[in-house]
Amino acid sequence: MTTTAPPPTRSAPLPVARQRHYGRWVVVVVLVAVGGFVTFSLVTNPRFGWPVVFEWFTSERILSGLLNTLELTLISMVIGVVLGGVVGIMRLSTNPVIAGASWAFVWFFRGTPVFVQLLFWGSISALYPVIVLGVPFGPSFAEFSANDLITPFAAAILGLGLNEAAYMAEIVRAGVRSVDEGQREAAAALGMGRARIMWRVVLPQAMPVLIPPTGNELIGLLKTTSMVAVLAFPELLYSAQLIYAVNYQTIPLLITASLWYLIVTSVLSIGQYVLERHYGRSFSARVSRKKTAAMIGHAA
Amino acid sequence: MTTTAPPPTRSAPLPVARQRHYGRWVVVVVLVAVGGFVTFSLVTNPRFGWPVVFEWFTSERILSGLLNTLELTLISMVIGVVLGGVVGIMRLSTNPVIAGASWAFVWFFRGTPVFVQLLFWGSISALYPVIVLGVPFGPSFAEFSANDLITPFAAAILGLGLNEAAYMAEIVRAGVRSVDEGQREAAAALGMGRARIMWRVVLPQAMPVLIPPTGNELIGLLKTTSMVAVLAFPELLYSAQLIYAVNYQTIPLLITASLWYLIVTSVLSIGQYVLERHYGRSFSARVSRKKTAAMIGHAA
Amino acid sequence: MSTTTTTTTTARAVSGPMVDVREVRKHFGHIEVLKSVDLAVQPGEVCCLLGRSGSGKSTLLRCINQLESIDAGEIFVAGERIGYEEKRGKLHPLSDRAVARQRRSIGMVFQRFNLFSHMTALDNIIESPTGVLRTSRSTAKARALELLDRVGLADRADHYPRQLSGGQQQRVAIARALAMDPAVMLFDEPTSALDPELVGDVLGVMRDLAADGMTMVVVTHEIGFAREVADTVVFLDGGEVVERGAASEVLTAPEHASTQAFLSRVLREEA
Amino acid sequence: MSTTTTTTTTARAVSGPMVDVREVRKHFGHIEVLKSVDLAVQPGEVCCLLGRSGSGKSTLLRCINQLESIDAGEIFVAGERIGYEEKRGKLHPLSDRAVARQRRSIGMVFQRFNLFSHMTALDNIIESPTGVLRTSRSTAKARALELLDRVGLADRADHYPRQLSGGQQQRVAIARALAMDPAVMLFDEPTSALDPELVGDVLGVMRDLAADGMTMVVVTHEIGFAREVADTVVFLDGGEVVERGAASEVLTAPEHASTQAFLSRVLREEA
């Protein structure tokens, strides 16, 4: 900064001209053009087969596939959250065997493709034709045929749920560790027990850290359910595939399924957003720092 | 606490007995038993076909599949990180069109199954036989056959890379937002430009928040590459499938592929751990609070 | 502000010291942080722990409350051995449950308040009485409101911690500790994270508490407060007690060199 | 500690005030935070801004440095209009680049230090000179070491922020701002996040800086410092300047009621 002439003495303020961000507007124009072109092409290109899409969109087969997808997603997610929570908390244990078992669980299930896991559960009868309930290397209480016990649906749930649990375990671990040690100490100093501290103090405060990745997981799981096609379980995508295997309307049916996925994901995202905001509001010190300052300032 | 008799006056300290955690040991015994049983069964059950696993483990077809998987993963991840970074930063723009475009990108690519995206890129010529380079609704400069431009490999890369970019965008967004506003302000107050602030101040500090989910993404992507089977591209899992489709050694070959996945995931996890520790060490105030206190204490 | 409605926190009937720390040692890694520390605090006594940063003041408080385990020595609170029980002539470490039970009669106030950020001031206070002592919600609530009134925050019951200033948060934290009806209160630099403007209110509450006869161990840098409220003062340096005595004597005429240096340094800053 | 080796920061040759704030207004949402504030700081002058929490002190500093935009009024630093340029009789908002350029001659020190946590003390200091001013690395390094020496931290060049105490971090932050050779330094409560023990060192550095003739605007609660170092004192209350004048006069005999209340409150705490 050069030290120029003294600033003009008090005078009428100069008019202010509007600011122009040329570079930015170029980006905007390009984005709008691309967006417009994509939309235009989607609508006008006959190869997308919109009439076929609309014909199938609310057909019974697609809707029942959708229902199966939702059901699978929901049940697997519940298993994932519950089991993942247990495994994630075990991982923080000071006992090396417990922490190690948790580590091994996560290592194995994150390290192998879901596809293989599903196939494994689906063909468990090829490996263990009979499942024996009992003490390892000890007496057995009951025997089941693997095929009776593990139906395709059970295999799907097991495969997806266990896999999800491994991912959720990592999320829970990170979430629990994100809560300030001081919170735990304060709770301990008040005479709370370990379980109580976890449930009443740590987990609720880990929520803001838990929700976004859990939301992502849920959305991911929704789409991973399409893997159960390998078990011939007709969820949304596989239903569409079975249809186009016969009528050869491949692209319109893939679009039909994708539209449903987009809709469900959008709904889930909105839910996630609402939850995030809810927890964000009562927790985040960062966002509301200034507002808080205002409150304190005016209350003082 | 009842106020009992006064504490004994100074005397020789009593001997200390060892502590026993019975409940914990039950858990440990169960875990060890289950672990032992699983290992035992893995080794002794002939249906796992270990000889076949070893025969194929280092076969040329499996190794070339592995190489394809690694190549796909690497290239898609690079695309994902770069594009995701751009999209993630765009999302934080104050310009609604730019932020909106970024939102739409993420919404679309996270909302539809990768499988469909891959099929779409693979059969793009069924939708757009000719790709025209030019201004939308304006003059065109060059025309290409879609199939020449988008080879199966290119389709795989596009499908996986764009999808990954959508996920990375969310991660980058969260990472950038995790860096204290004060850092940005301090950099701005020193006269740094926007790009410089992002590169030199914000991104390096976002690393601890970026690395764990990016590591997860990389491991996830490694396994998602198996989806490119639908483009007849023989990566690791599909190679194994092609082999067992002929020789019916389904389970041994799935184990072969899974072992490779486990190995690669383990290597990646170790890399992630090292990186996390590296960044953790120079950043995390939490972990090293006490050590710091010690330093200050002794230096003061 | 400080309306002393009820005087529930009087010294308990204990013969002998309320807090009795005997030859306690503690090390982290290779560093010996406490080197055979002795400390006795009588019922109703206010004891201020002074000492420069890193001298082991916080560690000592944390040992009393079993947030850290000790390597050697014994600690008694209200006549009860802390952390161990005697059975057949041997010391057995207490179970987690028993440790939690012992902690209930020791109130602790932290430098960084550590209010549960997802609960209102009221919920912070009643969480432990209802959840741990199984007090009925209505009883706990009535008592909590009384305590809030006592720390001058009767109108802030429904505020979340982030809606309170640091000083207000710290006062809620004190109320929270008092709600468990502790035999002794430990304070770890309760005002050093506060803006200067807000320090006074917190010290005021502590002053009232002392006047009501609460046994208190206070780590602080506020020499003014120590001079006015403390009965005894203990100086720690490098994990050892270098000086101890009546507050009036030690603070005006310190004998040990490091105490003198510390006091002159702190007082200079306050000028 | 403070070895004043070179005296590079002398008042610049500016005729008229170094900082000239004219009728500046600023609101957040519906709250008017600055209500037509005027402030003139002459070259070499040390001006202390006092006022209770929420009175708008930080906002005023941030407006001078363009971390906040202003709604009305004008600001000049070293004779140059801040945030706008005059072209053909109209005011055009400056581009991001030009704003960045203007900020280079305004040093700012924050309450929470804001050192770049991934860089050593030395790297924190040379980052901007090398990256923005394109000074050679060796020149920047030599100068940085000189500045570190000046703030008494010559032996801490390779330490990361987390390895430094708050007071040390703040001194590095001052050195970092000085490395850009600013025409004026703004301080926003530079000592209020520090342990009392560590306040002295930072105030010492600021004292030296003032003695060297640096133009300074300091928001602080340290009345002792203001009394000793400030040339002028300005009281803000509710976004308005309620009192201003020579430090000696205003601090001993405040005229306005809110100033009196503020001073008596702060001084009582310090006793």
Add this chain to the structure above:
Amino acid sequence: QGDSDEPAPAGSAATDLTAMLPDDVVDRGYITVAGDASYPPIGFMDDDGTTMVGLDADIAKAIGEALGIELRKENASFDSIIPGIQGGKYDAGMSWINDTEERRAIVDFIDYSQDGSSMFGLASLAEKPASLEELCGRSVAVQKGTAQQTDVETASTACEEAGDPAVDLQVYPDQTAANLAVKSERAEVSIADMPVAAWQVSETDGEFELFGEPYGEVMHGVAVLKGSELAEPIARALEQIMEDGTYESILDEWGMSDAAIDAPLINGEPLS
């Protein structure tokens, strides 16, 4: 047994054959038969999305009636059928499965039809290959694990030995992906079992066309676990429906009389 010249009354014949079935199967009351539902007209899903229909389903039904027991068709991806039989998940597999030497290591086949493979592709393709020999240098999409995959691999080797360019072989996870590759011109030709190819050509309004003549007649069979006690009764049931004309009329109905065989075989051998 059940070997008489005149068609026996359905009831009594059923009783005869039922007696041949293992007791546990009779007690259970049904036999599970896996088939791939993405393989029209052999096997596909009815409009309700849950019932498997097609040629195989009809034949299975007729066999079931002859045996006096229900044959339950279950959907399974093609490459999981034989592993499923291995694991006891399914009792049998019917999905126009080629009776090959490799497969006989694991399962027994009760052969019930015979046909060749057909090449097909877009009707707009410029040079249409008429035989495997003309595939050198062309791109071909096949489903993984099929006999056609092996055929093309052999042909490709032959091309290279003759100094011609190899076949660009693309192996897709299922026939629909292979079809899509042809449709999007990634591959010029696909090869599938003749009825499947013919069905696709007829269903797509002239977009696709059969190229050349079908080649390489092979047997298709019902797969059961090696040494299974089900092989004999199923073969006898097939024999019966072949003799009473049911078999013929089913093939006619699906326009596939060409694939008919005279008498069932087990692993290529006539029944004793």
